[in-house]
Amino acid sequence: KMPLNLNENGLFRISLITDDKSLAAPQEIIVAKLPKPRNVGKESYFGTHISVRPFFIDYAKKIGIKWVRFHDGTKITKWACAEPSPGKYRWFDTQVDAILDAGLYILGLPDRPPKWASLKPGTSENVIKLDAYRKFIRKITEHYKGRIDYWEIWNEPYMRYFFKGTPKQYGQILNIGSKIIKEVNSDAKVLGFCSEINGISWAKQI
Numbered sequence: 058k059m060p061l062n063l064n065e066n067g068l069f070r071i072s073l074i075t076d077d078k079s080l081a082a083p084q085e086i087i088v089a090k091l092p093k094p095r096n097v098g099k100e101s102y103f104g105t106h107i108s109v110r111p112f113f114i115d116y117a118k119k120i121g122i123k124w125v126r127f128h129d130g131t132k133i134t135k136w137a138c139a140e141p142s143p144g145k146y147r148w149f150d151t152q153v154d155a156i157l158d159a160g161l162y163i164l165g166l167p168d169r170p171p172k173w174a175s176l177k178p179g180t181s182e183n184v185i186k187l188d189a190y191r192k193f194i195r196k197i198t199e200h201y202k203g204r205i206d207y208w209e210i211w212n213e214p215y216m217r218y219f220f221k222g223t224p225k226q227y228g229q230i231l232n233i234g235s236k237i238i239k240e241v242n243s244d245a246k247v248l249g250f251c252s253e254i255n256g257i258s259w260a261k262q263i
Contacts, residue, residue, distance in 0.1 A: 061088070063088075063090045065090070066090050066091060066092055067089070067090060068087060068088075068089050069087070069088050069089070069090070070085065070086075070087055071085065071086050071087075071088055072084070072085045073085070091120055091121070094119075094120065094121025095121070097123070098123065099123070099162055101121070101122075101123035101124065103121060103122050103123060103124065104122060104123065104124030104125065104126050104164065105117055105122050105124070105125060105126070105130070106125075106126055106128050106129050106130035106131075107125055107130045107131070108130050108131060109125075109130070109131045109133070109149075109152040109155070109156065111155070113130075114155060114156060114159045114161070115159065117159070117161060118159045118160060118161065122161065123160075123161060123162055124161065124162050124163075124164055125156055125161050125162070125163050125164070126163075126164045126166070126209075127163065127164065127165050127166050128166055128212055131152070132169070133149045133152060133153065133165075134165035134166055134167050134197060134201075134205065135166065135167070135168060135169040136167055136168065136169055136170045136171055136174065136190075136193055137169050137170060137171040137172075138169075139167075139193070139197055140171060140174075140193050140196075141171055142171070142173060143173060143174075143189065146196060146197075146200075148200055153201065153204055153205065154204070157204060162207065163204070163205045163207065164207045164208070164209055164248075165197075165201065165205045165207065165208050165209070166208070166209050166211070166212055167193065167194055167197055167208065167210070167234065168210070168211040168212055168219070168220075169212075169219075170185045170190070174186045174189045174190065174193075178221050178222060182226075182229075183222060183226045183229055183230070184220070184221050184222035184226060185222075185230065187229065187230075187233060190230065190233060190234070191233055191237060194233070194234050194237045194238060195237050195240075195241060198237065198238050198241040198242055198245070199241050202241060202242045202245075203242075206242060206244055206245045206246065207245070207246045207248070208234070208238055208245060208246070208247050208248065209247075209248040209249070209250065209251065210230065210231045210234045210235060210247065210248065210249060210250065211227065211230065211231070211250045212250060212251060213250060213251060213252070213253075213256065214227045214250050214259075215250075215252070215255070215256040215259035215260070223262075224259055224260070224262035224263045225262070225263070227250075227263060228263040231249060231250075231263070234247070235247040
């Protein structure tokens with residue numbers, strides 16, 4: 058290991074060049090020195106999408122990340138992952154506990170339905186099987202109660218890639234999901250979807 062005496066916080070470019078350039082090609086890396094994270098707990102504004110592996114969990118903890126959102130880094134709470142076939146559930150207790158043991162908090166997303174629970178737009182009341190969704194939401198909330206107490210009902214449903222239904226149909230899902238989560242876990246916090254400026258007009262139609 059090569060000691061680095063960095064007296065200031067910030068981003069640094071570090072280059073390693075041999076005196077005899079024929080021995081090795083120059084090497085370069087970007088590093089950051091951050092202030093010691095404050096212990097703000099759940100009040101932290103900082104979260105991330107991470108692959109649930111020891112290195113990434115430790116990395117997030119060291120730089121002060123407090124929230125892990127289960128979206129593209131891991132699919133642990135995604136419907137297709139947790140219930141790949143009707144009534145057959147997969148739980149990831151080891152991974153969830155590892156995140157919590159590191160002092161991080163979890164925002165679960167019970168979206169991305171499996172093919173068996175998906176319906177073609179315009180062929181039914183919704184684009185998912187609502188009765189199946191009720192069962193799934195209840196089951197996953199019960200299983201992770203006390204460990205995952207924060208839930209976001211769908212990621213960016215105004216994008217056809219993530220949700221093929223209408224604002225009204227999303228409203229049905231939001232209503233069903235939030236009610237069941239609160240029935241099962243009165244301490245739970247339920248969010249709507251994450252949005253951007255382009256999603257506001259869509260949200261007003263819900």
